[in-house]
Amino acid sequence: MTEQKSWRARLTGALPATRESRIIAVNALIGSMGTGMFLAGSALYFTRFAGLSEIQLGMGLAIAGVVGLATTVPMGMLADRFGPRNVILVVCLWRAVGYLAYLRVEGFAEFVVTASLLYIMDRAGQPLNQALVGRLITGSERNRTMGFIRSLRNLGFTVGFSLAGIALTTGSKAAFQWLFIGNAFSFLVVFALVWLLPKVGPAVPKDTTEGEHPKAVVPPIRDWRFVAATAANGVLFLHDAILITVLPLWVAEHTRSPIWMITVLITTNTVITVLGQVRMTRHIDSLASATRATTWSSVLLLFACVAFAASGWSDTSGWAVVTLMTALLLLTFGELLHSASSWEISFALSPEAAQGRYLAFFNVGFSAAEIAGPVVVLWLLSRTGPGGWLIIAVCFPLSAALSWLGTRQKPVSQAAGPGPGAEPVPATSGP
Structure with missing residues (x-):
């Protein structure tokens, strides 16, 4: 009995400690599986079936990458204004629709527009998830959760690439399209799981008293x-x-x-x-x-x-x-x-x-x-x-x-993250 308890304790200790951290970690696994499937076949699909040359594909991705880079901070500002959970919900739906929209792309112009709109959300995904972890999880579990996210993302990419390999052996257009559909579906699953997390409102400074205006935040730049x-x-x-x-x-x-x-x-x-x-x-x-x-x-x-x-x-x-x-x-x-x-x-x-x-x-x-x-x-x-x-x-x-x-x-007073003994951010009621 002691050995069984010890085994269970080790297993429990190897998992994320809180419900919120477990949901976020599972999201990382599911999302990366879908992304892995997409990445494994996307280049071949666009050059074989969407009318793009390899040079056009590279140029389009570069343009989309710049757009995503330029909009990363504005997306972070939206997370501060409306809460990271709410913004992530929108991002999940946007990405699901966007990856399905890729299936209708024909030619360079349509690809650039679609990819740019998607990259706005793709580039925002990592900092939004980290902001969500920062708002819901405190102390040492916060960094530990980020570790689980990275580990499970690597595992998910590997599984996604493996699944894509099975589909790509046929070489048919339909097989490639199912990789896009699978990726879109993964974001709908992530949406459902994020919906289960507690709501967190806009971030506000803690060092203000009633009747006082919060201090202006210095822009990161x-x-x-x-x-x-x-x-x-x-x-x-x-x-x-x-x-x-x-x-x-x-x-x-x-x-x-x-x-x-x-x-x-x-x-x-x-x-x-x-x-x-x-x-x-x-x-x-x-x-x-x-x-x-x-x-x-x-x-x-x-x-x-x-x-x-x-x-x-x-x-x-x-x-x-x-x-x-x-x-x-x-x-x-x-x-x-x-x-x-x-x-x-x-x-x-x-x-x-x-x-x-x-x-x-x-x-x-x-x-x-x-x-x-x-x-x-x-x-x-x-x-x-x-x-x-x-x-x-x-x-x-x-x-x-x-x-x-x-x-x-x-200065210690400016450090953002609550310390190991800090209270978590209060969550409003509801899913």
Whole structure:
């Protein structure tokens, strides 16, 4: 009986602690499964059945990406005004309709309009979810929930890609269209689950008394500490671009490693992320601990780049495999550590009354790295070869130093997130 209780306790301890955090985590899994299905087949669908060339597809996505980037902060302002839960409900319906609208796209102009309207909501999804976590969950469980979100998103993408692979073997237009329909349906499921969460109203400052007007919130662009932290984390987020875009091309074109090593590396990263991201949040529960974690992540990312450089200088496939796996492990643990520290930093530096717009602004750094990162890194490596990794390596500790400048003197009174002992935001009655 004792062993059974111990097993149940371990299982319970491995799950999100609150009802709200469990719902948000499940949403991440469902939404990423749908997105994974869509991403696996979207490029082929648009070029085969929607009348787009590869160049037009790339240009259209670039235009849509800029539109999404420009509207991220306004979407965060809407979250502050109407509450993140209400805005997410609208976003879910918008995305469901938008992905179905893709099925009617014929030609470049229709694609650009549809993609741009969708990217407004797609780019807002991450900061809106983080703002929802910040309003509903407090203390150490807040960062832990973000860890579950990231772990389950990686798992969901893997499942979604696998399901898409089954459909894509037929090569028929109908099979591709079902991937779009499945993605749209996933957002309807997410909508239903978000509806079950408590309502949270507009954020208001806590340091005002009755009859007093709340203090004006400084826009994030005018908060130099927050701008510094955002810029630094944008550079540190290059680990995503390296993993998703750069790594496969580097292995295939610049090393003597067998091509199947790409699958091994990506799978290893996914497994470690799913199993390790939540654990990585355990000791990051304050601005000081997050700042230290950022520093350590930059060191790991630096050595990962050195290992990548060594893989390009290797003359044997065996040594290339060893150095690539070493680089991947360093990159993965640096990625996990930085992700956990970035959540805590963005929460801690965001004023509570403007958490939505501050988190949205912080996410601009990630979006910029996602858009420009692959181009910059691939261009550098194409010009300099393995030596380019050493240039990239230096950028990580420099960015950690910039992040430290932005976090070291932040007054405690301005830290946004409620502390471990703080009360959660009151929720109005109703679903």
